[in-house]
Amino acid sequence: MRTRSRVAPFALAAVVLGSGLGWATTAAADPGSAAPAVALSCYGSAKSYTTDSVGFWPTGSGFAYTTSNCADINVKPTTTRRVRVCWKTSGTCNAYRNAPAGQWTVAASDVLDGSGYWLDFEGSGVSRGQVAA
CATH class of the missing domain: 2.60.120 (Jelly Rolls)
Incomplete structure (x- = not known):
């Protein structure tokens, strides 16, 4: 019983982090977002x-x-x-x-x-x- 109570929070954290990574990957893979990142790098410096x-x-x-x-x-x-x-x-x-x-x-x-x-x-x-x- 104690093992399950410890595993559940970690499993939930993995799901939350995994979904966040999915969003970041989707945004980074968007070809329309590539040009603004280059411009920001130039003007950002x-x-x-x-x-x-x-x-x-x-x-x-x-x-x-x-x-x-x-x-x-x-x-x-x-x-x-x-x-x-x-x-x-x-x-x-x-x-x-x-x-x-x-x-x-x-x-x-x-x-x-x-x-x-x-x-x-x-x-x-x-x-x-x-x-x-």
Whole structure:
């Protein structure tokens, strides 16, 4: 008799956990949920930025580096700005792109992981926002 009373709670717990795993598996297997997970990974790893008074980030002599989280360099400024990406290896920059306030904008696309870069915001003045790369 005592054996059954101990087994019943464990059996119930296994059923509850098993059904929860079934839900998680179903959600993960849904092809429609794959794309949002990738986007969340990229934007979820975003960092806050504040430029210097000339419009460069990172400030000083350092560089930012791309990661495997994002295929692009994305910026989300708090005010509308024009931004371009400049590359550590070549010192060249791409064309300025308009980045509307509060919206994610691709500043550079199809970037290699581990690439050193800095952001150059057109005009003088401090810019704040987020960057995901």
